[in-house]
Amino acid sequence: MSGTANPRAAAARVIFQVTEERRYLDAALDEVTGATAQVDRPLVQELAYGTLRWYQQLDGIAHLFLARPLKARDRDVHALILVGLYQLRHLRVPAHAAVDQTVEATAALGKSWAKGLVNACLRASLREANRVAAAVSASDEMRFSHPAWLIARLRADYPRDWQRILEAGNARPPMALRVNLGRLSREDYLALLERQGALAHAHAASDAALVLDKPLPVDRLPGFSEGLVSVQDVAAQIAAALLDAQNGERVLDACAAPGGKAAHILERAPEVELLALDIDPGRLARTRAGLDRLGLAARLLAADASKPTEWWDGRLFDRALVDAPCSATGVIRRHPDIKVRRRPDDLPKLTETQAGILEAVWPCLRPGGKLLYVTCSVLGEENEQQMRGFLRRHADAMPEPAGCAGARIGRQILPGEDEMDGFYYACLLKR
Ligand SMILES: C[S@@+](CC[C@H](N)C(=O)[O-])C[C@H]1O[C@@H](n2cnc3c(N)ncnc32)[C@H](O)[C@@H]1O
Known part of the structure; x- marks a missing residue:
């Protein structure tokens, strides 16, 4: 048609x-x-x-x-x-x-x-x-306008918050920006916006984050084409600070496209030696365009992260980001098509892919190194359960911060919480 x-x-x-x-x-x-x-x-x-x-x-x-x-x-x-x-x-x-x-x-x-x-x-x-x-x-399916299978899973995972999560999925999301702090301060960018009549406020969850009062087309963002700013949800901006990659370190971004988090890692530490993988060459082309706009350099490779023979030269990484393919149930407010495209039988395949990537990346990390696991999902099986399974299989992995037995592993941000998308973060240290 x-x-x-x-x-x-x-x-x-x-x-x-x-x-x-x-x-x-x-x-x-x-x-x-x-x-x-x-x-x-x-x-x-x-x-x-x-x-x-x-x-x-x-x-x-x-x-x-x-x-x-x-x-x-x-x-x-x-x-x-x-x-x-x-x-x-x-x-x-x-x-x-x-x-x-x-x-x-x-x-x-x-x-x-x-x-x-x-x-x-x-x-x-x-x-x-x-x-x-x-x-x-x-x-409930009509009232909350979500598929029945997803409502049932959210009810099971969040007996107290499921209705709030569903309502947040139907809300119009705010437009958030990441200021390129290597080029100018957040306050200076706020002033540029204000000069153009656009209002925004700083967000406490990331030192680079601004949230616009009203969305703007990107071509009306001051300095967008010169790389002063990028569009990125505030929750997604937490990744780079948690990974905390330092100049000179070797860093792997195993699922990098379209490159928002890779760019942020390099904005914070431009001398990081970054290898950015993605299985989808088309999405990797967008990553290249984004890094070029920001004047940042990384090695990009179209490869399956779960098959290190395709991409690993045997040198250990200091840090690894696994921003895994997932149900995207935390970002339904931005992508409402997820509610009709996603099916319950996608979940076993997704959790298997996530586990496969984690298993493949872990041996490539040096002892003392850090792996950051991220999803934009709110489903326990892709998040904390995935991490618990990994920790059971790997005695040399330790969650950070280390909790007492039975403590939660990682941090779940629910959609709409402090204006953010739904994301899950867990840091694992290698002993
Ligand atoms: C959540 S997105 C990554 C977002 C990206 N990190 C960012 O911040 O812009 C997940 C990515 O994983 C990629 N992917 C899926 N399976 C993969 C695999 N086996 N190996 C490498 N990348 C994979 C998808 O093509 C998709 O681009």
């Missing part, structure tokens, strides 16, 4: 690609909006992100009013109905305009026959508001 100039039809196509073909939201948006007028792109983005953010809720509402599910080849019409419902429930647009424009978009999808169906479904949702409200409050 190609792009379209109609913004509602374009959003429906993006949602079709994400839900039916498991494509990444950003990749689908880039492709589909190729045919959309520049001025309409922010609207397509708002509709696609918003509809996916509320997907489980909107999907449940659509099913109340559809006599039977649409055929596989007409799932774009189903996606369009969800785009219509999103506008009616979550945007401040007059209802009649939202209905009319969504109905009109059927023609741009080449599905004019569906006009009556889309119209009837959207109008019924307005007319039968009480029925909709009752259905939403009766189902």
Whole structure:
């Protein structure tokens, strides 16, 4: 399916690609909006992100009013109905305009026959508001707009906080910046922003972090192309300080792309000898572009971190960062497509990959060296359980700070906590 100039039809196509073909939201948006007028792109983005953010809720509402599910080849019409419902429930647009424009978009999808169906479904949702409200409050999946399997896991892992985590997953995330402290101070960058009328505040969790009051396109960030600043969530900025790599040390970044943490490590210590691996050459190209923009140097290698024969020359590393592939359940507020793309049977594969990378990297670390394990997940099996398993298998590994028996290992940041994304951090020292 190609792009379209109609913004509602374009959003429906993006949602079709994400839900039916498991494509990444950003990749689908880039492709589909190729045919959309520049001025309409922010609207397509708002509709696609918003509809996916509320997907489980909107999907449940659509099913109340559809006599039977649409055929596989007409799932774009189903996606369009969800785009219509999103506008009616979550945007401040007059209802009649939202209905009319969504109905009109059927023609741009080449599905004019569906006009009556889309119209009837959207109008019924307005007319039968009480029925909709009752259905939403009766189902956690609809109320919190997350898949049932994920709600069940969060309830099990966080008996007290699960609702707060789900609500944070539906919030609009703030835009956070990392000031390149090698070039200017955080206060000086704050002044540059203010001169441009943008307000921001410093964040205590990282000495380089600023959080903007309102998001800005990167090309409006002062000095972005000259490398004065990068866009990075505050929780992600904690990694470099925990790893604490020093100039002259050999450091491995085993899963480096797109390179945010690698860049931060080098901003703090430009003389670090950094080897940055990633299995995905396309993402590694983005890492190169990011380091070039910041004027930083590292050796980048497309390789599988779990197979050291592909990348290790036998010289031990002083420090290693394993920012592992994970469920990304801590960053759903930034990537709402995770709620529909991620499946429960992904978890065993992910935990196996994480363990495989940890096993492969550990022997490459010198005695006295430090490994920092990071995920942007909130699921125990990828985080503390993964670390406990590793510690059971490796008598020469010691968590830092060392706790008493039964103490928690690592630090779990929950999404929305102090404005941050959900991240897990654990430091392991090699005896
Ligand atoms: C969470 S992301 C890393 C983010 C990055 N550290 C940053 O700060 O920008 C995980 C990365 O692991 C990569 N990856 C997945 N499996 C891998 C493997 N076996 N070896 C190396 N990289 C892998 C993915 O391509 C992805 O880029």
